[in-house]
Amino acid sequence: MEKRKILITGASKGLGLAISKKLSGEYTLILHASKKESFTHIEPGSHLLCADFSDAEQVANFCKQLKKEHGDDLYAVINNAGVTYDKPLNFQPEREIDAMLNVNLRTPIMICKTAMKIFGLKNTGVIINISSVVGESGNAFQAVYAATKAGLAALSRSLAQEAAALNQEHTIRVLSVSPGFIETDMTATIPESIKDKYLNMIPAKRFGKVDDVADTIAFLVSDKASYINGTNIHINGGLI
């Protein structure tokens, strides 16, 4: 039997890379990063589809290519690529605000639009959007980032309802997951004093590992999770 095909955005490192390693073997992967040179590891047999998600024209071409080259057998989309620039809003340059809005929210919306078209024709498919704990809790110096992540959770809940309204068989699932503090490049530059503060707030008394998220995604994307839809799953050691 043909393997199901899954798109993972932001798969060059961190969570996306861990998710690609976890899903490889069982699925055929379409791996994305901003450019080919970003990859230091590519799972054998994977397709590559690169684009800078801060650039609307590149996003439009990416979506066209996704539909044209993989539309026939696309099974799932993991919208994982993301970027953060942490600082007080009154000091945040407009280009950083635009980059976070475009990479973290506008692009996943455009990819969801493409996926919903593809899945609607087949009445089946799964979308998982990577939100964040701060989308619910808020966080000082991450106001725009938190707003984009809250947006992804709302987008997912709404699309799950929309899919049910438009498709009779109700077999399209849309979810978000909200990781807490996971050890990746994105969190590596946080000052030790702030990391200690976070650690004290986590009942599990450790930061998350990329596999904590990858294992959850592997379950959620599978048929074992067929009754989980339109919700947001927290992976944060009990932080909230």
Ligand SMILES: NC(=O)c1ccc[n+]([C@@H]2O[C@H](COP(=O)([O-])OP(=O)(O)OC[C@H]3O[C@@H](n4cnc5c(N)ncnc54)[C@H](OP(=O)(O)O)[C@@H]3O)[C@@H](O)[C@H]2O)c1
């Ligand atoms: N780490 C955490 O604690 C944590 C917590 C909650 C949520 N998250 C979310 O989880 C996701 C992955 O985070 P991570 O920690 O794994 O981040 P990461 O290690 O910094 O990796 C980010 C990925 O996104 C891609 N990306 C960044 N800017 C891009 C752009 N302009 N165009 C296209 N691709 C771009 C990167 O590709 P290039 O290598 O080509 O730049 C890379 O593959 C993000 O959405 C993040 O917000 C992370």
